[in-house]
Amino acid sequence: QKEVEQDPGPLSVPEGAIVSLNCTYSNSAFQYFMWYRQYSRKGPELLMYTYSSGNKEDGRFTAQVDKSSKYISLFIRDSQPSDSATYLCAMSPNTGNQFYFGTGTSLTVIP
């Protein structure tokens, strides 16, 4: 079993829809949770960085962490065609060490 599980999709939604992306994990030591966006043939770009459980909002993006369920989510409101990319969740047990990534979910927002 992988430490981080993520549905690879693909996920296709109409412009303006609310998108929900999720990851589950098995290591209860994970405390730091990140979401990255990766366009084709580019490096990952950090979107959200959260510590422990709770919600964090940044513009159209909301990250949720439920440590009791070992489940994290990223919500994208008012999705745009420019949001079409692969979304990677990543997590770490402590600061500064390696990140454990999900496989990524491919998202297409249709105009």
Place this chain on the structure above:
Amino acid sequence: DTGVSQDPRHKITKRGQNVTFRCDPISEHNRLYWYRQTLGQGPEFLTYFQNEAQLEKSRLLSDRFSAERPKGSFSTLEIQHTEQGDSAMYLCASSAHRATHKNEQFFGPGTRLTVL
């Protein structure tokens, strides 16, 4: 541009050849990480440095792989006797590891290696 840079962006080589990649981190970042990403997968950790010290290596980093960060600034990743299974995107990331800092890792654009 003050982001992480990697060179070359693409490398095509024949099986058995040696290749070397370079990563220049964000200037004030003291930690540097190497990851490998294959198609349809997330990045997999290879190794990381704090300043010039290599602190951790993944079991994925076979004896054919070696990484250095001689002066605590740029880093090189060398693969000797390349195999077709080494074909992947090699990603570098850096972070400013301090007690009061968030320690987010910022990624470069990657070097795409194709071994024929």
